[in-house]
Amino acid sequence: MSTFIKDFIERETVSRRNFLLASAAGLGSMALPMAMGRDAAMAAENPALAWSYRDRASAYWNAVVSGGENFVESLGKTKADMTSLINEGSSEKSLADIKAFLAKNSGNCAIACDANDSPNARPVVEAVKASGGYISTIWNKTDDLHPWDIGDNYVSHMTWSDEKPAEETARLLFAAMGGKGGVVHLGGIPANNPAVERLNGLKNALKDFPEIELLDAQPADWDTTKAAELMASFITRYGDKITGVHCANDNIAYGVIEALKAEGLEGTIPIVAYDGNPEAVQMVMDGTLLATVFTNPYWGGGISLALAYHAAIGTFKPSEEPHEHREFYGPTVMVTKDDAAAFKAKYIDSTPTYDWNDFWGPSNGGIVYK
Structure with missing residues (x-):
């Protein structure tokens, strides 16, 4: 972090003195510029x-x-x-x-x-x-x-940087699928950067798995209800061709699980998600989800x-x-069953204490544009 605190204190002292002098001179009520x-x-x-x-x-x-x-x-x-x-x-x-x-x-x-x-x-x-x-x-x-x-x-x-973590969850999903089959992707709002990057991550992983077919990829707008409706339509359209589900966030995964449950398919198809919400982490611990990604x-x-x-x-x-x-x-932190309990203890059962003056401490470097 730059050494601006000392300079700020000195500027603040001068500014307050000048403001008091201006007020004494009858200038304190003047409109301040925007x-x-x-x-x-x-x-x-x-x-x-x-x-x-x-x-x-x-x-x-x-x-x-x-x-x-x-x-x-x-x-x-x-x-x-x-x-x-x-x-x-x-x-x-x-x-x-x-x-x-x-x-x-x-x-x-x-x-x-x-x-x-x-x-x-x-x-x-x-x-x-x-x-x-x-x-x-x-x-x-x-x-x-x-x-x-x-x-x-x-x-x-x-x-x-969602592309790489989304690719990692996709690779975990493909391994659970045995390296073959059909996957569907339920995404966020199409104009959202994270929605674009998370779909790109899936597509990157697919390059190394020629026996896995992307059956469909549609937006669910980050919404649980829309995700349930979309997943129901995927089940109707593709049936047992679906052997894996890649979700752009946890809320979408909840909708997918409800749709699968309604068809008696709960627990039969591996699912990965994103966000690291408490409910999703518990689902990872229970085996309902393969993984989620925490963005703090x-x-x-x-x-x-x-x-x-x-x-x-x-x-x-x-x-x-x-x-x-x-x-x-x-x-970003990927949460799998192997580390979900430790993750839950650190980030969910208790909240880490942060120094709000450490502006860039946990950050992960400058944004890189392609």
Whole structure:
């Protein structure tokens, strides 16, 4: 981490002194400029805090938001001091809610956000910059959108290198299938980066297994109900040709299991998933799932908001950081039956304590574009 703490304290002391002098001179009530014109005194004031995400019904997003809340509590605030902007899977609502939050707080905001789909990231970060707020994003953005091109207000973007872990789960699945048969893939929202990468991981593994056929790959939009309906249609269409199922996330796997159960097929077809949710880890321990992949959403949720907050108050200047601190991968851990019990004890039965000032400690290097 760069040595900016000492510089920040010195800047803060000077800024507060200048602000007090300005107030004494009758200038304290002047309107403060927005965007890049915001001065250090304004940046040092408490920014309004928010997390913009899909929904909290999902164990994954609940973990993300819980991490954000833990960071907020580390500041001596309460969970209620962080606003949840729930977009319900709508990119339009995501953008509208963020704009409303910015307007309500005159741009003095620190926001963490999953933009819901990749194209929505640009209008979101441009709205934040125009208002003078600060934002860190996760998962979804287009490859041509970079924080350093937008400026300090777009603090950082974190994603996970899903292609390799998804390939590893596919290889585990193929081994369980005996190296032959038919596999179906149930994916996420097609415009989501993780959905694309997880399907690519499956396709990469298939290159080494000529006797395994990809029967079908369709989006289930990360949704359990849609996954159950899609899997039921796959069973109708392909029947006993299906000898393995590759799921883009745990919620999808739950739907697949329900569909198999309805047909009396539960436990007869190996399944792999992604996210490392508590229910999925238990299913790995029970043998219902072969594997899942943990992306530490709790840490991701906390550190994304921490980065936006510290940039907003002036603890560090994002443009002075290397590119790998502006765009970086989060950690991934594959969970199999061999290590599921130890994993559960460490990450589920108890929550590791994180230093929210260690911005990049558990990260996995800068994002690489193909």
